[in-house]
Amino acid sequence: SQKIEQNSEALNIQEGKTATLTCNYTNYSPAYLQWYRQDPGRGPVFLLLIRENEKEKRKERLKVTFDTTLKQSLFHITASQPADSATYLCAHNTGTASKLTFGTGTRLQVTL
């Protein structure tokens, strides 16, 4: 069965640096990948979506890439700020909008 994997270890970076989070999937390539941000005790908030025929997507300081050869999506936050500290979830769907499968999330901690 399809699995979606994120690094369970927290990522600690210094303010101003670029944070890079990884999302790997097994087996077949999903139609698209989504990235969400989740703060402690809150619901996830949608950030970006990238389709399988897109290499890169940008939104302000955020950038997502999708490499179907490596079966991987990378999520970048440039010029990171302490306010970016949160858990970031990736999710995929194979074309049916009804069900998303989520990774476990990677916690990002940005320090001064």
Next chain:
Amino acid sequence: DGGITQSPKYLFRKEGQNVTLSCEQNLNHDAMYWYRQDPGQGLRLIYYSQIVNDFQKGDIAEGYSVSREKKESFPLTVTSAQKNPTAFYLCASSTRGADTGELFFGEGSRLTVL
């Protein structure tokens, strides 16, 4: 403001009791979902509904029940048959038929079984 409202935010239950979590949305979305989140695990889909009066089981539906009598509402009942109900429950909605399926989440309900 449009959004999804879950209640209660915190709920305590004794073993053997059924509890119902409320989820209301005013986004005019056709599709609604219930996920469960446990530490160290991804969100797992319990039930989803794409249209009023219809719903499907997700990956972990055992011990749960839902109804979808109104477009705006999708309550989840955690029954006494659910063996490990302590968790963070998230309700979400999306536009039906959209191929992207971006989800809008509520703030969650944390259920603790005493």
